[in-house]
Amino acid sequence: MTEMVYGTAPIRAGEPVLPRWWRTVDKWSISCILLLFGVGMLLGLAASPPLAEKNGFDAFHYVERQAVFGVAALVAMLVVSTMPPDLVRRAGVVGFAAAFVALALLPILGTDFGKGAVRWYSLGFASVQPSEFLKPAFVVLAAWLMAAGQEVNGPPGRTISLAVALVVVAFLAMQPDFGQAALVLFAWGVMYFVAGASLVLLVGLAGAVVFAGVVAYQNSEHFARRIDGFLSPEIDPRTQLGYAVNAIQEGGIFGVGVGEGQVKWSLPDAHTDFIIAVAAEEYGLILVLAIIALYLTVVLRALYRLTRERDGFIRLAGTGLACSFGVQALINMGVAVKLLPAKGMTLPFVSYGGSSIIASGIALGALLALTRTRPQGEIGDLLRRGGRA
Template identity: 75%
Template structure:
């Protein structure tokens, strides 16, 4: 519809797919993603060896699995990044329905692996966490709904997206998985705000969320235990937060040295939820700041490129994906330094895990596809032409 109104710039006739992809992709964001993958492999070499030894496996068992999952995620990411926004929407919607069906089946066929929350399907050789794949699919379908509401005589897409977000948040809270539920709600609020929602409505949603948190605190031992641990003035040194806090303090500015860290022998989740503690102890604040800079580069570059987009769906979906990716990293690192209560959330594209790494590859593949340069002119040019008329 936008091309019918504003027209399009000419395209190079017969240009092959790969040269066109390389010319239009955000090379800065792509480079940052590849560096993040390398950092994840580096930290995996340090964090996963103690776990392999505890499980009587070869020292680099988990490193090899991480490499396999990571390469698979990169292949998926690069393949998805070549898609047009229309194909991103189609694949995202289809993927959402598969992930949503898997989420509904969790109470019957899922397992908690002794962690108190039924979030996974055990496949024997691996595990599968539907909520990781649900997030990018939800962002795509919610952006489609909200964008449709901008069309003349369009459907009440904002209402549909709100209902869908409420259903998913409820299902995730029942597992319980309040971390993923908060991410889904956050991504919806970002897109709803960009889509023109009034602040009053978003404030009402925030109030409902706070009331839901109060209810969960009084009814869920799992939730209350984590909140109480976070609010406690003292840190139990025998807990994961205690080990992580001590490791970060020991690391200082330059770290204790490669392979010299001890927290990886004490933390059960050193290779997943608390991998940033391993980075801080062995490599110090320098590596942690570099990791933060890489995430910030991916998010800010994506948002800046999306500001030039004219298509509502592309802007909404891209912003939702970028903010979800960045906030998940922020939450993971915030938990490690005790700025946030423990949520059991991985560091995207760095932590070990099949579902997490591949789902991050899907998220970034969609994001790279939506932020590619397209021959449509920039929205600033359109506004300037309108001002001159």
Template identity: 65%
Template sequence: MTEIAHGAVVVLPGEAIVSRWWRTLDKGVLGALVLLFAVGLLLGFAASVPLAERNGLAPFHYVQRQAIFGAMAFVVMIVTSMMSPQMVRRLGVIGFFVAASALMLLPVLGTDFGKGATRWYSLGFASFQPSEFLKPVFIVMTAWLMASAAEPNGPPGKIISFAILVVVIAFLALQPDFGQAMLVVVAWSAVYFVAGAPILLLTGVVACVGAVGVVAYNNSEHFARRIDGFLSPEVDPRTQMGYAIDAIREGGFLGTGVNEGRVKWILPDAHTDFIIAVAAEEYGLLMVLFIVALFGFIAARCLMRLCVERDPFIRLAGTGMTVLLASQAFINLGVAVRLLPAKGMTLPFVSYGGSSLIAMGLLTGMLLCFTRTRPQAEIADHLLSNVYR
């Protein structure tokens, strides 16, 4: 068989899709994602049993649902990672219009499930949160527009992407869902920064976010209550934050032991927003550091691969997705230790949640696609070819 060497990759004529996918895949990132989901299932066995008992369900009802959602998420991730970047771009652009339409219809057709924020569609057997799916496809849309703007006679992609950002943030604020709005702004800023945005412009965006925050504080009781609770010098021990901090303190270095924790019987969101408190109490600081290390490894590994990518769209989209994944993890962990005000945000692949899991499967599938080794992906080969030409 003749092998055609091209750039940094050896291309085998007639090679099967699965074989080429496995050979070019970043197996380290895939392994870290599998470990994160395994940790999530382990913590689910502890955190979700009290919730099932309170709701009159089988003890492992939520763990079983998490396993089903996780299997669906991994199918989405694997299938998406096998696609070409061009196909992912088309999927992302079409998906953006679908997810944005679903987001805009939430005030009319959505429900709040008694939580004070209209973020979901009730499907009867499950719920659907469009903002979770909007994030990865919004990044693809933004990266495509900004990459197109750099081409000769290209459209004003940066201006269009900013206009889209404002519309998305406005509809997220209507729910209200300021946490997801913040994530979208952070991801868009990262893409814009890599695309060559001037620092003064990004400073202006930060100032606008601050101004919006002030307006939201003065006009949203929900938002103001969370900010006031965060700024208060004393933590009410009867709040979710108070219970979470006590649990983390109680866990110490090695934890209280498997199934010996108490916070899961008290916190209503122990299986979602405050899953790290359960991990810290029962498994200690070692488990928390292990989870942080997995997220750090995924982010660093992806950014290192993207640094040598020459395709502008792939570089921009991959960077935005990496920043979004790392930022969501940072926010969830920061809330649990009171570094940030409460946001109602899940820990990717670890917290319980169908929409969150499947959407993260889509995001990481796109990221695995963008970080696959492909012909001419290494910029060093291009530079060397110019030197010896």
């Protein structure tokens, strides 16, 4: 009866998993993700050889590692994208528990690699950053709690999800990792807004975040140094930000030419946090706009497909994953042009980094799984029929 009222998407009895996946997944988004990975490899070829030479490795050491990480991320993305929503939810909850335990143990077992923030586990041959995997898992967990809270006699899901978010943010702030903490709060706020939060409450939460920022500024030298650098009208040309801004200015519209850029010889993080500066210097504004267009396409197509979804969990989790993906890219590029304070955040699927790219693959796989076409009615059907069951 429900199918007669709401309508269904086409389904073929006995259809194998892979053909059904290919027929229902968003192919435009997959294409954009593959292009982003290709751009990342191209920029890695330009940005990483100087650092590899400095560290005594082969010229393409970091490129080869990025290729291995990227293939693992794409495989993870494709596997996760074949999962049904209920399996995505269960995997997200279990993944959150594992990532949170790993995050909590960082002060005891973690390392800072000389960067002043204990964010990683050293495995000898590689390192793992738990916060990267925590982000998508938290989004799924929070979406499940909020969706459960919308049910009749459901638990106080919004309140519980807020408590979880604050605990996660507290652990991230202790590293310190204020960038990831801000991203977690942003994802929670977006989902809370979609779930129907009042504007007064959101304004109050924004005020609380500002107050927390003031406290952090007064008590954290790491945080204060970055804010002071951002607010300063002058840019020290000897800092990473100074090198990045100069490279972007030198690149202009068409760039200085492939392999002709100089910033990669000065920036220690040219292949990670500031890789957009390498893109802007060697390929110019044209490539930067193309990269922005790829991120926008993934985010906007996901949000468009989610507007037709009736399931509360899918709408919330998909929105949180899509917006987190887009905002992380926005933050990374905003830092490079001094529109935002430095946060040490990678450019998803483009920057070098094992934890970052594999976690991004898992997150995008979940997003693709949640935005697949399924044999169910859409929210528009319900609205047009006046909510009749």
